[in-house]
Amino acid sequence: MSDRDVVAAVENELTLLSRYHAHAQRAGFQLDRSAYLILGRLELDHPLSLKQLAEAFRLDISTINRQIGALLKRGLVDRVPDPDGGMARKVEATRQGIEQLHADRELGRRGVERIIAGWSDHDRDELSRLLTKFNGEIEKGEGNSWPRGGRTS
Secondary structure, three states, X not given: OOHHHHHHHHHHHHHHHHHHHHHHHHOOOXXXXXXXXXXXXXXXXXXXXXXXXHHHHOOOHHHHHHHHHHHHHOOOEEEEOOXXXXXXXXXXXXXXXXXXXXXXXXXXXXXXXHHHOOOOHHHHHHHHHHHHHHHHHHHHHHOOOOOOOOOOO
16 A cells, blocks of 8 residues: 555555544543543643643633532532642542543543453554554644653553
């Protein structure tokens, strides 16, 4: 395949992956996509100000404020004083928020496991390696790295 054909094939497969992931991820999940992503970020890097969250997600602060407002109403996050003594209040996930995140994450992992159950260890490892590399290149290009923990929960 030519370079152009490879890029076209990768773009097409990413489009399909996004479609499949969006459809599969909602069945039985408690959290919508934005709540899942915000709580996941707060689990790894907390507490954060609205400005820090807006920068991390590359969103307008009014958008992140609206999303946090919805999470506050559901008791999934709390506003807390800045532990470093700053004036701005920060946001952290509540125990309920983390519990819902973990429940949804487990559903997602079971879905992925069903798909790759018959794959060889090599293929599973290679998929993980290449997705991590792909996302790392995106983050490098944006100058916006995403924290990664050894998430097993």
